[in-house]
Amino acid sequence: MGDLTKLGIAAARDGLNAGDFSARELTAAHITAMVAAKPLNAFITETPDQAVEAATASDARRAKGEAGKLEGIPLAIKDLFCTKDVLTTAASHILDGFKPRYESTVTANLWKEGAVMLGKVNLDELAMGSSNETSYYGNVVNPWRRAGDNRDLVPGGSSGGSASAVASFSAMGATGTDTGGSIRQPASFTGIVGCKPTYGRCSRWGVVAFASSLDQPGPMARSVRDTAIMLEAMAGFDPKDSTSVDMPVPNFEAALTGDIRGLKVGIPKEYRTDGMSPEIEALWQQGIDWMKAAGAEIVEISLPHTKYALAAYYIIAPAEASSNLARYDGVRYGLRVEGKDLNDMYANTRAEGFGAEVKRRLLIGTYALSAGYYDAYYLKAQKVRTRIANDFKEAYEKVDVILTPTAPSAAFSFGDKSDDPLAMYLNDVFTVPASLAGLPGISVPAGLSEEGLPLGLQLLGRPFDEETVFRAAGVLEEAAGFTATPTDWWRG
Amino acid sequence: MxxxxxxxxxxxxxxxxxxxxxxxxxxxxxxxxxxxxxxxxxxxxxxxxxxxxxxxxxxxxxxxxxxxxxxxxxxxxxxxxxxxxxxxxxxxxxxxxxxxxxxxxxxxxxxxxxxxxxxxxxxxxxxxxxxxxxxxxxxxxxxxxxxxxxxxxxxxxxxxxxxxxxxxxxxxxxxxxxxxxxxxxxxxxxxxxxxxxxxxxxxxxxxxxxxxxxxxxxxxxxxxxxxxxxxxxxxxxxxxxxxxxxxxxxxxxxxxxxxxxxxxxxxxxxxxxxxxxxxxxxxxxxxxxxxxxxxxxxIRADLPELPDDKKNRFIEEMGLTPYDAGVLVAEKEVAEYFEAVAEGRDSKLSANWVIGELFGHLNRTGKALAESPVKAKALGELIDLIKDGTISNRIAKEVFEEMFETGKKAADIVEEKGLKQVSDTGAIEAAIDEVIAANPDKVAEYRGGKDKLFGFFMGQVMKATQGKANPGVVTGILKPKLDG
Structure with missing residues (x-):
């Protein structure tokens, strides 16, 4: 039977269909891997009993011929998704003891297709961070280490627990959420595939909000095909989310034709930033060559407002967050720290409940929306956002997809950037523009750095054209032939 | 102001x-x-x-x-x-x-x-x-x-x-x-x-x-x-x-x-x-x-008639005074009540009854219109009795009083109490003759030019008939007799 955790979702699905193993066996193997990977601190809450129960039910459904698209597939769920009666923390002290009495639409969709939940995975507190160093439940560790170096590295963020769980073979796939790069950047740091769908493709209902106009759930897995299979199960119109879009969900897996002949691939010159590391630049060139070799046409394009994207993002996202997080006031659920009166209780609760990075963003956001500053910051940022979206719109008149690096570097060490918010925010430089424009994007592992760490390339597509993104990503994946895995040092 | x-x-x-x-x-x-x-x-x-x-x-x-x-x-x-x-x-x-x-x-x-x-x-x-x-x-x-x-x-x-x-x-x-x-x-x-x-x-x-x-x-x-x-x-x-x-x-x-x-x-x-x-x-x-x-x-097509339009219609088509129209349209329920009363009847008379008697009784008893013991249909029937000469306006007020207290129908009250207006010319003429005979001085004054005394004679006749005499019939007989 071999090590079932090394299978991908597609292969596991085939094995389950063929009766080679049961969902119970598949789940048991992952529970063992999850427990062994505790040193990575990927999980906040493990739900092995529930997983075994779900797997047993899954086997029964399969026996009755009622298998869903993800029947029996064990997944990790980012702890930003509300899961009924299961602790949901958003990695924040503020949600202490919070067990929702409802299930997010995306996870409900997954369970409807037969998926099995292994547990809730760690993240940056309330999804704010790019290194998973801001979680109240501690840092998540990247399964990858530099060659010949035993120091721990960050997994990226905010979906760092998802990335670490998938890269360490603890889960076959994981849900993530991407606001400015929170799926794509950790996927790049851990050598897996992460897809941020078009804004509106997956429902945000039941996902703890960070920045409503940017947040988008998406899949993370170890191959483009697995990601496509997962997204198909997660996506779909949800009348409970006004920003969800009423469009049919295509068969994304069927889009993986392996044929990109004649596809126009845009290379935005503005992404060739000053000081770009030579190995990132080389990887990017390699990606261009692979696409060209597969028959794509390479087109140089310009996205002139790219340089303002990060600044606009770090106004809009904190502004929305400052309002979205106002509900954590100690009155109805989560943490409450008593005070001498209502205002005192608010202050005590929020002072103790939120970590430093969250507080920083709440302050920035509150400031940006304040009377007298609104026009100069928030409104200006929204105008920039419109320009950026127009840049992409014009570009997509000439090209079908855009190829860029996912992140400016490989995974870094703990503490490297945590004292320098600006350096930390720069991690999102390649991912943020597409977030502002609401476009679909994917990060595909494309090679190893000189230090032996995975590096990803990003493909961006037209709104709701995830199919073309997956098709191009499949070809890129095939060409890169990325098969490296981290040594399982955490097993001791 | x-x-x-x-x-x-x-x-x-x-x-x-x-x-x-x-x-x-x-x-x-x-x-x-x-x-x-x-x-x-x-x-x-x-x-x-x-x-x-x-x-x-x-x-x-x-x-x-x-x-x-x-x-x-x-x-x-x-x-x-x-x-x-x-x-x-x-x-x-x-x-x-x-x-x-x-x-x-x-x-x-x-x-x-x-x-x-x-x-x-x-x-x-x-x-x-x-x-x-x-x-x-x-x-x-x-x-x-x-x-x-x-x-x-x-x-x-x-x-x-x-x-x-x-x-x-x-x-x-x-x-x-x-x-x-x-x-x-x-x-x-x-x-x-x-x-x-x-x-x-x-x-x-x-x-x-x-x-x-x-x-x-x-x-x-x-x-x-x-x-x-x-x-x-x-x-x-x-x-x-x-x-x-x-x-x-x-x-x-x-x-x-x-x-x-x-x-x-x-x-x-x-x-x-x-x-x-x-x-x-x-x-x-x-x-x-x-x-x-x-x-x-x-949505516009489904809009009901609004108070201002209703008020104008009451003034222009029904001939109500602006004041009466304003009072009647202020509350939707009142307007609906009034329109039900006035349907096929004299608008001004209907308005007077709603604003005068009905509101007076409601105010005095602290009742809301919805609690009124006299519904629009019942008030309409009362007005019909006035119009067809069954009862006089004055008797109608008594009947209304009773309706308001008991919730009974106007016709039943009139029947029970024998309040039906007398239009029998013989009975009325007899009463008139008695009144004229009993007041020779007043008759002389009237004939001397004091026209206002006509009201006095009317009152005496009505009193003699317990208010049941049809005022129109009384006038028709009394006037020629007095004028000699």
């Missing part, structure tokens, strides 16, 4: 603008499916959205949107086909989201105007600045425990319309007439039940004073007033307070004040400096609200 305060330095004019919060008549809340009904057990009508649980998202209630458009049309206002919902951010224990979803720069309804009805049939036009939709907050209960506050979220998310007037009113009476007119319009439209006691309608009142002809003075806002009487008291107190300050050489501070009906005074709630910075911004959870002309026209 505007209210003038005579100060030591001359006359002062009062300027008033109102913001009326009207709860939209709707089964469910503005952004969730939970019930918006009044009076349920605390926290029994609260969805996860209303409680602002993590990850919950608002979704428009189409019905509330239609109601806002309907109200806008009733206010003769511009309907904005594109409007935006914004977040108004502030912390309070009964505001679960930490923000209220409202409309700030782009409301659903723009400028409009209404006519207010004043004394003696006088009217004035008052401008409407805008109407926007917003959600209500919950309710803090401070009286449940000595050291804790309880929160009831039943109201959280209930749809409200905020109707903002121009600062066009110049007296407490005008402000009262404005509130009554808005209340009347929304009740006709069925978009708000206008119940101020249950809090379905409440007003924020802005008051300033100025010397006539000068620019606007600094205003103070009095929040959450839920009775027309208190509002008028608050305006009078506040206007005088401001005049006193200005005449003493001081300046009025722009602030939010609270009216205390027990003490009959207003006091400062928070100053301009302490005012919240609400950090309005478009709610990213909601798309802008967009609809087309067809949507508006469909």
């Amino acid at each position: 505007g209210m003038i305060i005579q100060g030591a330095t001359g006359d002062w004019e009062v300027v008033i603008g109102l913001e009326i919060h009207a709860q939209v008549t709707s089964k469910s809340k503005l952004f969730s499916g939970s019930s918006a009904a009044y009076g349920a057990e605390p926290n029994s009508q609260v969805s996860f959205i209303d409680a602002a649980m993590p990850g919950m998202l608002p979704v428009f209630n189409e019905m509330a949107v239609e109601q806002a458009v309907r109200t806008g049309l009733g206010l003769n206002a511009k309907i904005n086909k594109f409007s935006v919902f914004d977040r108004k951010n502030y912390f309070y224990a009964d505001l679960p989201q930490g923000y209220q979803i409202s409309q700030y720069l782009q409301p659903i309804v723009g400028e409009g105007k209404i006519i207010i009805d004043l004394k003696e049939g006088e009217t004035r036009e008052i401008g409407i600045t805008r109407l926007h939709l917003e959600q209500d907050a919950g309710k803090s209960l401070h009286d449940q425990s000595p050291n804790q506050t309880f929160v009831d979220l039943n109201r959280s998310g209930v749809p409200l319309m905020e109707i903002v007037s121009e600062p066009d009113m110049r007296s407490p009476e005008e402000a009262a007439a404005y509130v009554k007119k808005i209340r009347s319009i929304v009740r006709y439209l069925g978009t708000c039940d206008g119940n101020m006691e249950e809090g379905s309608m409440r007003a924020d009142v802005n008051v300033s004073v100025r010397k006539p002809g000068e620019g606007f003075g600094t205003r103070c806002e009095m929040k959450n007033i839920n009775s027309v009487r208190f509002m008028q008291q608050a305006i009078i107190y506040e206007a005088n307070r401001q005049v006193d300050i200005l005449e003493a050489g001081g300046t009025v501070d722009q602030e939010t004040r609270l009216y205390d009906p027990d003490k009959g005074e207003t006091r400062s709630l928070r100053s301009k400096e302490e005012a919240h910075d609400y950090r309005y911004f478009p709610d990213p959870d909601l798309l802008p609200l967009e609809f087309d002309d067809a949507f508006i026209e469909k």
Whole structure:
């Protein structure tokens, strides 16, 4: 039977269909891997009993011929998704003891297709961070280490627990959420595939909000095909989310034709930033060559407002967050720290409940929306956002997809950037523009750095054209032939 | 007439603008499916959205949107086909989201105007600045425990319309007439039940004073007033307070004040400096609200006849006086009652009966129209008995009295009590002859030119017939006899 955790979702699905193993066996193997990977601190809450129960039910459904698209597939769920009666923390002290009495639409969709939940995975507190160093439940560790170096590295963020769980073979796939790069950047740091769908493709209902106009759930897995299979199960119109879009969900897996002949691939010159590391630049060139070799046409394009994207993002996202997080006031659920009166209780609760990075963003956001500053910051940022979206719109008149690096570097060490918010925010430089424009994007592992760490390339597509993104990503994946895995040092 | 305060330095004019919060008549809340009904057990009508649980998202209630458009049309206002919902951010224990979803720069309804009805049939036009939709907050209960506050979220998310007037009113009476007119319009439209006691309608009142002809003075806002009487008291107190300050050489501070009906005074709630910075911004959870002309026209086609149109029709087609028409249309129920009575009958006579006898009895007994023992159909039947000569107007009043007490039908009362009018000329003539014979002096005076005495003879005849004689028949016989 071999090590079932090394299978991908597609292969596991085939094995389950063929009766080679049961969902119970598949789940048991992952529970063992999850427990062994505790040193990575990927999980906040493990739900092995529930997983075994779900797997047993899954086997029964399969026996009755009622298998869903993800029947029996064990997944990790980012702890930003509300899961009924299961602790949901958003990695924040503020949600202490919070067990929702409802299930997010995306996870409900997954369970409807037969998926099995292994547990809730760690993240940056309330999804704010790019290194998973801001979680109240501690840092998540990247399964990858530099060659010949035993120091721990960050997994990226905010979906760092998802990335670490998938890269360490603890889960076959994981849900993530991407606001400015929170799926794509950790996927790049851990050598897996992460897809941020078009804004509106997956429902945000039941996902703890960070920045409503940017947040988008998406899949993370170890191959483009697995990601496509997962997204198909997660996506779909949800009348409970006004920003969800009423469009049919295509068969994304069927889009993986392996044929990109004649596809126009845009290379935005503005992404060739000053000081770009030579190995990132080389990887990017390699990606261009692979696409060209597969028959794509390479087109140089310009996205002139790219340089303002990060600044606009770090106004809009904190502004929305400052309002979205106002509900954590100690009155109805989560943490409450008593005070001498209502205002005192608010202050005590929020002072103790939120970590430093969250507080920083709440302050920035509150400031940006304040009377007298609104026009100069928030409104200006929204105008920039419109320009950026127009840049992409014009570009997509000439090209079908855009190829860029996912992140400016490989995974870094703990503490490297945590004292320098600006350096930390720069991690999102390649991912943020597409977030502002609401476009679909994917990060595909494309090679190893000189230090032996995975590096990803990003493909961006037209709104709701995830199919073309997956098709191009499949070809890129095939060409890169990325098969490296981290040594399982955490097993001791 | 505007209210003038005579100060030591001359006359002062009062300027008033109102913001009326009207709860939209709707089964469910503005952004969730939970019930918006009044009076349920605390926290029994609260969805996860209303409680602002993590990850919950608002979704428009189409019905509330239609109601806002309907109200806008009733206010003769511009309907904005594109409007935006914004977040108004502030912390309070009964505001679960930490923000209220409202409309700030782009409301659903723009400028409009209404006519207010004043004394003696006088009217004035008052401008409407805008109407926007917003959600209500919950309710803090401070009286449940000595050291804790309880929160009831039943109201959280209930749809409200905020109707903002121009600062066009110049007296407490005008402000009262404005509130009554808005209340009347929304009740006709069925978009708000206008119940101020249950809090379905409440007003924020802005008051300033100025010397006539000068620019606007600094205003103070009095929040959450839920009775027309208190509002008028608050305006009078506040206007005088401001005049006193200005005449003493001081300046009025722009602030939010609270009216205390027990003490009959207003006091400062928070100053301009302490005012919240609400950090309005478009709610990213909601798309802008967009609809087309067809949507508006469909609602317009369904609009009922509104009080002003009804009033004009009563005057022009029914021949009522402006005063009577105004009284009859002010309340939708009254107008409906009156129209049912007047259907196929004499309009003026019907109006007199409704305004005179019916209202008189209702007032005296403290009953609302809905509780009236005399329904429209029954009153109509009574009027029919007058018209066909079965009873006189005077007897009819007695019959009405009885109807009001017992709820019996007019015809039954007339039958039981033998009140049927006598039109038998023989009986009447006999009575007339007796009266003439008994009053030779008066007959002489009458014949000497004192025409007014005719009434005396009429009265005597009616008295002799216990009021049952048909006055027309009496006149027809009496007159030639007296005239000799």
